[in-house]
Amino acid sequence: MTINGDAKAARTYDAIVIGSGISGGWAAKELCEKGLKTLVLERGRDVRHIVDYPTATLNPWDFPHRNRMPEAFDQENPIATKCYALDEATQQFFVKDAEHPYVQEKPFDWIRGYQVGGKSLIWARQTQRWSRFDFEANARDGAAIDWPVRYADIAPWYSHVEKFVGISGNKDGLETLPDGEFLKPWELNCVEKHIQKRVAENYKDRHVIIGRCAHLTEPKQIHYDQGRAQCQARHLCYRGCPYGGYFSSNSSTIPWAAKTEKLTLRPDSIVHSIIYDDAKGKATGVRVIDAHTKEMSEYYARIIFVNAACLNTNLILLNSISRRFPNGLGNDNGLLGRYVAFHNYRGNIVADYEGFADGYFYGRRPTTAFMPNFRNVDRQETDFQRGYMVAFSASRGNWQRGAGQEGFGAEFKDKLSDPGAWHVFMMMQAETVPRYENHVRLSTDHKDPWGIPQLVTSIGYTDNDVKVMNDFLTQGAEMLEKSGCINIRPYDDHRNPGLDIHEMGGVRMGRDPKTSLINAHNQLHAVKNVFVTDGAAMTSTGTQNPSLTFMALTARATNYAVGEMKKKNL
Secondary structure: OOOOHHHHHHOEEEEEEEOOOHHHHHHHHHHHHOOOOEEEEOOOEOOOOOOOOOOOOOOHHHOOOOOOOOHHHHHHOOOHHHOOOOOOOOHHHOOOOOOOOOEEOOOOOOOOOOEOOHHHHOOOOEOOOOOHHHHHHHHHHOOOOOOOOOHHHHHHHHHHHHHHHOEEOOOOOEOOEOOOOEEOOOOOOHHHHHHHHHHHHHOOOOOOEEOOEOEOOOOOHHHHHOOOOOOOOOOOHHHOOOOOOEOOHHHHHHHHHHHOOOEEEEOOEEEEEEEEEOOOOEEEEEEEEEOOOOOEEEEEEEEEEEOOOHHHHHHHHHOOOOOOOOOOOOOOOOOOOEEEEOEEOOEEEEEEEOOOOOOOOOOOOOOOEEEOOOOOOOOOOOOOOOOEEEEEEEEEOOOOOOOOOOOOHHHHHHHHHOOOOEEEEEEEEEEOOOOOOOEEEEEEEEEOOOOOEEEEEEOOOOHHHHHHHHHHHHHHHHHHHHOOOEEEEEEEOOOOOOOOOOOEEEOOEOOOOOOOOEOOOOEEOOOOOEEEOOHHHOOOOOOOOOHHHHHHHHHHHHHHHHHHHHOOOO
16 A cells, blocks of 8 residues: 555554553543544444433333344344343444354354444443452462562552542452442442341451442542533443443543544544554554445554454454564564453352341442452462452342233232342352463454454363352352352353453563563563553453453553653654
8 A cells, every 4th residue: 555645644643542442442531631642443333422322211111122132133143142231222232243253163252342432331330459469369379470560550540540430339448359449339238238247257258348330429520520420320331321320431531532632533443453664663553444345544653552352452463464473463472362361250149038028229239249259369278270259139029020910900010019039149250260272363264344364262161160160159159058048059051251251361461572462561572662451461360350450551551651752762
């Protein structure tokens, strides 16, 4: 491709950000705030806050299928339809199976959201800091490689992000789950408080807390300045929140970046690859395919942030080949796409609780009770590596107690509105240990609709993952039994990897270029002006929800990158 000087100047920016999701939105905000003319490339369509949430205020009876997807949709989308958040009100924010095909060498359910805002419109919004134990775990037990950063390095950036995002939580004083900059917490209900009390009485190393989530319970001025308002506890979040009650790129970081007048947002722009200049020894721009016309164009910048979400970030870098990097950008050690890990959600437990017949709860709280990891925290204690976080909630069956029964009039209505018994649902969020064998690569035989090689996923569980799950099933059932629950039913749901939607790795951080792709500042070791700050950068997974760490790493890396640009090192 040959572009004349004027045309190239019009396509040249200080920074390019690939992706507009949680980490991409943060990269855009930070770069624009620091004065950089920034281009954000999003492969999906434009979605504007409020105006492009078509189902946000609809009632169940407003949907043709009462908010359930037709059987034909499920048959055509066996992967996407597995996601708990996909229904008739939210399906416009999910990638359908045929839209972006990939090759499953091992079963892997890849859930994606291609639009401005990415999956920040449909995430579960749970936000926990990592502890020092998480950043030190690899060095302690020898699994994977040592993180090049520690909690002390990231803590200030956690605070920076939390204040802007708005995190509801309680100051719990736990070393395993550090406190942050919190808004008013949500409350546990009476049965959850009962379980909390019983767990505290029976276990010294286990602590039940209210979940920390990216919802505005008591907005601060910084949140009003973003145009956001208090969470209404509607639990319709996956439709897009017209109040901005939860954090998304659409309601927060993207508009904030736009206010600087430094942002150019280009949706429907599928990044083909990053351009590497052999003579200059650095990346100079990106190749972009128009999602509709399939025409290719190029854009240029001094620095590039790759935030396309973990697997797509791996795909872009693998497809960025040159004389210098025939196996993918920065891939001197052959590890690009390797050591992909995820969270293991297979273990679940349901139970009943008799009692608290006069107790209920108000609203649709957007979080649950959580219990930080208590296995192998500071030393190896079990026959499996790492551990798991526990989440659980208690609720009463209501509004459906009389469903399917015959009747009419006041008595029938009373049956429908009379709360049923209490039920408890408990789940695990377990760490998986990164393995060389768990990887993604480019297909040599199959291409997507835009002519880009399809991604091959070769990611599976290990015996260690099964051991972790079995320990949770045993310990969780024991905790519920000691809390007075009955009819305790543990089970393995046998879900495929990927359905956790927490894929991480492939472009992992590290100190040594021989064993990692990026350094402590999220720079590619071999291409200093390219940064990776989404899930692909993770060296291990921890047991916490990862999005807060992605945001903190992004803010930290952008600060470093701008500093290096000012020093003329980039």
